[in-house]
Amino acid sequence: MHLLLVGVSHRTAPVDLRERLDFQARGVEGALRNLTARGVVREAVIVSTCNRAEIYAAGDDVNAAREDVVRFIGQFHGVEPAALGPHIYEKSDLEAARHLFRVSAGLDSLVVGEPQILGQVKDAHAAAARAQTVGPLVNRLFHSSFGVGKRVRTETALGSGAVSVGFAAVSLAKKIFGDLKGRNVLVVGAGEMGKLTAIHMKSQGVSRVTIVSRTMAHAARTAEAIGGASAAPWDDVDAALSAADIVITATGAAAPILTKAHVEQVMRSRRSRPLFIIDIALPRDVEAAAGEIEQVFLYNIDDLQQTVNENIARRASEVERAERIVGEEIDKFGGWFKSRGAVPTIVALRHHAEQIRKSELERLAFKMSALPPEVRDRIDDITRLIVEKLLLTPTEQLKALGDADTINAYTEVVNRLFALSQGAVEEEPETRGEPSNVEPFRTGPIDRRKTGR
Amino acid sequence: MNFVPLLLYAAALPAYWLHFSRRQQAVGRTATTLLVFGALAHTFVIGMETMQIGHVPIVSPSSAISTSVWLLALGYLYTEMTTEERAMGAFILPLLVALQAIAAFKGGIEDAAAAPILQGPLFSIHVLSLMLAYASLGLACMIGVTYVLLFKEIKAKQLGFFYARLPSLQVLDTMNQRAVILGWAFLTVGIIVGFIWTPQARAYAATDPRVQAMSLEDPTIFVALVCWGVYSFEAWVARRLGWGGRKTAYLSALGFAIVLLNFLPINYFLTRSHNF
Numbered sequence: 074m075h076l077l078l079v080g081v082s083h084r085t086a087p088v089d090l091r092e093r094l095d096f097q098a099r100g101v102e103g104a105l106r107n108l109t110a111r112g113v114v115r116e117a118v119i120v121s122t123c124n125r126a127e128i129y130a131a132g133d134d135v136n137a138a139r140e141d142v143v144r145f146i147g148q149f150h151g152v153e154p155a156a157l158g159p160h161i162y163e164k165s166d167l168e169a170a171r172h173l174f175r176v177s178a179g180l181d182s183l184v185v186g187e188p189q190i191l192g193q194v195k196d197a198h199a200a201a202a203r204a205q206t207v208g209p210l211v212n213r214l215f216h217s218s219f220g221v222g223k224r225v226r227t228e229t230a231l232g233s234g235a236v237s238v239g240f241a242a243v244s245l246a247k248k249i250f251g252d253l254k255g256r257n258v259l260v261v262g263a264g265e266m267g268k269l270t271a272i273h274m275k276s277q278g279v280s281r282v283t284i285v286s287r288t289m290a291h292a293a294r295t296a297e298a299i300g301g302a303s304a305a306p307w308d309d310v311d312a313a314l315s316a317a318d319i320v321i322t323a324t325g326a327a328a329p330i331l332t333k334a335h336v337e338q339v340m341r342s343r344r345s346r347p348l349f350i351i352d353i354a355l356p357r358d359v360e361a362a363a364g365e366i367e368q369v370f371l372y373n374i375d376d377l378q379q380t381v382n383e384n385i386a387r388r389a390s391e392v393e394r395a396e397r398i399v400g401e402e403i404d405k406f407g408g409w410f411k412s413r414g415a416v417p418t419i420v421a422l423r424h425h426a427e428q429i430r431k432s433e434l435e436r437l438a439f440k441m442s443a444l445p446p447e448v449r450d451r452i453d454d455i456t457r458l459i460v461e462k463l464l465l466t467p468t469e470q471l472k473a474l475g476d477a478d479t480i481n482a483y484t485e486v487v488n489r490l491f492a493l494s495q496g497a498v499e500e501e502p503e504t505r506g507e508p509s510n511v512e513p514f515r516t517g518p519i520d521r522r523k524t525g526r
Numbered sequence: 527m528n529f530v531p532l533l534l535y536a537a538a539l540p541a542y543w544l545h546f547s548r549r550q551q552a553v554g555r556t557a558t559t560l561l562v563f564g565a566l567a568h569t570f571v572i573g574m575e576t577m578q579i580g581h582v583p584i585v586s587p588s589s590a591i592s593t594s595v596w597l598l599a600l601g602y603l604y605t606e607m608t609t610e611e612r613a614m615g616a617f618i619l620p621l622l623v624a625l626q627a628i629a630a631f632k633g634g635i636e637d638a639a640a641a642p643i644l645q646g647p648l649f650s651i652h653v654l655s656l657m658l659a660y661a662s663l664g665l666a667c668m669i670g671v672t673y674v675l676l677f678k679e680i681k682a683k684q685l686g687f688f689y690a691r692l693p694s695l696q697v698l699d700t701m702n703q704r705a706v707i708l709g710w711a712f713l714t715v716g717i718i719v720g721f722i723w724t725p726q727a728r729a730y731a732a733t734d735p736r737v738q739a740m741s742l743e744d745p746t747i748f749v750a751l752v753c754w755g756v757y758s759f760e761a762w763v764a765r766r767l768g769w770g771g772r773k774t775a776y777l778s779a780l781g782f783a784i785v786l787l788n789f790l791p792i793n794y795f796l797t798r799s800h801n802f
Contacts, residue, residue, distance in 0.1 A: 345768050367773070
């Protein structure tokens with residue numbers, strides 16, 4: 074069995090094509106059942122978001138599976154193969170796995186490190202599980218990819234740091250005040266920018282938003298637009314400043330409306346309570362020197378933009394670490410994936426041995442019929458144990474094989490030496506829905522311990 | 527005997543640092559595990575000494591330091607487990623290792639019979655509350671240090687290493703205040719009990735020059751009172767004067783510097799009264 078990926082993403086396809094290939098709109102589970110019903114692909118998961126439409130599949134013949142999946146995409150969405158051709162990418166086996174790991178890690182996203190993608194990948198797997206189109210191979214693949222996403226999130230700063238001015242302001246406020254619940258926000262100026270930032274703060278749970286403007290009517294209108302905010306007249310600005318924890322200034326005034334002396338005077342009435350001033354007006358509303366006052370944190374629009382730029386740069390610098398984690402996990406997954414190469418041979422070998430044991434016991438059945446049943450059971454146990462022990466080392470050796478060439482050479486030799494035919498027993502272990510090691514017949518305690526089940 | 531916990535603390539230190547800088551879960555768990563084993567070993571050491579000499583080892587300077595380190599380690603572990611916040615460990619562990627190293631290398635097990643006047647309950651309360659005070663104030667100092675580091679990054683608009691790793695200023699400030707108030711309370715109890723105990727000891731051991739030297743002129747007692755003054759100011763006055771988190775954080779550091787001064791050079795070399 075091989076792994077296969079066929080898909081388009083924001084890197085290869087324009088938005089109108091991605092829209093036409095949206096599986097979410099047409100029902101992912103139905104699509105999955107359609108695809109596997111064609112008989113070429115045995116397992117499949119569809120990852121469909123607004124930035125990508127990818128099919129991860131498993132099949133015996135990788136070329137046939139690839140052609141079938143591409144044809145399926147065209148037929149399912151009614152897109153001409155010629156229109157699809159230049160935008161589609163195809164990867165197989167470990168390269169397909171590497172791609173999914175990078176997607177789960179957020180490395181392939183439009184905004185690198187964005188947090189939603191891991192959840193979307195999990196949803197995609199859950200949908201395939203509901204459609205019963207998952208099997209041991211894609212199950213293992215997806216569970217490994219969840220691990221990659223989690224590791225990248227906890228061990229790197231790939232997803233950390235705000236990448237928009239609004240989020241930067243909120244994350245700063247949280248770093249100063251901890252929880253924003255119970256905090257008061259004052260917006261000075263009734264403009265659009267101030268309103269948007271206030272709405273952003275409100276969504277983070279601040280308790281009170283007050284709007285002050287030169288024109289009371291403007292303030293009232295903005296307060297209404299924000300919802301749950303109140304307006305105050307310009308004369309009350311000092312009282313509002315003393316009550317506020319976070320001040321957003323966004324007036325169109327030509328000269329600063331808050332001087333250092335003014336802020337100092339306000340701070341006296343506040344004692345030691347910190348004040349976070351976000352000055353998003355251009356030209357600036359607050360004298361830069363006000364930021365020198367103890368317990369006043371003053372950020373203007375340039376400062377916020379600067380931290381955003383730094384965060385974007387930091388995310389870029391974390392890419393390398395995230396890629397290293399992907400590499401480590403690919404090595405782990407690859408070890409498992411390659412060891413599967415010898416599995417059919419192992420299954421056949423053990424099946425062969427069990428057949429011999431059974432037929433010999435049957436041949437001796439007449440002679441043993443005089444023995445009491447418990448003795449016959451004992452003979453059965455002993456013969457089984459002997460077979461187990463004989464096969465233990467060869468099984469382990471075959472499972473530990475590294476690259477594909479070596480595996481082929483070994484399996485060839487084993488097949489010839491024991492005259493094995495694999496087709497007869499291969500169906501047996503490929504039970505759907507659960508990733509597991511393959512066990513052709515009941516295993517004794519020795520084998521169970523060694524394979525770590 | 528103090529070397530075993532020292533080794534475990536010293537092993538936990540780089541693990542906490544590594545976790546602070548790399549933020550890998552596994553490293554963090556290793557760090558906590560090492561510290562837990564260190565604290566367990568320390569508990570065992572102190573328990574053994576207690577059984578050997580018949581009271582908690584708090585009389586000689588080295589064992590007093592060791593017991594304080596033990597309390598600080600337990601206090602920190604409690605904070606870490608209740609807040610799930612490991613970042614502070616990177617700052618507390620150096621203090622643990624340094625103080626425990628002094629205790630281990632200065633060495634010497636207490637002699638049970640040396641000072642019969644030290645057997646009473648008042649004396650135990652005196653020393654134990656001061657140890658708890660010092661452990662709590664050590665915690666406050668390190669929290670204060672982290673507060674200042676974060677404060678400077680935000681103020682300078684250089685949001686970097688500490689910004690990404692420390693909890694918010696508000697949380698640090700609250701933790702600092704709680705630790706200072708707790709430390710101040712124990713300090714107060716310890717000093718008051720000391721003053722009650724001294725006249726009794728004077729009467730009991732009239733010939734002991736150390737007991738007769740117990741007055742405000744003795745450096746240990748004098749510095750302890752200065753210390754109490756600093757922490758009283760921080761705990762009850764500073765905020766009313768409008769002192770912000772940064773200034774009070776500096777006060778915590780200053781106060782603890784005085785505590786260390788009392789603990790180390792004065793206790794080992796200068797005092798005439800507290801050298802039992």
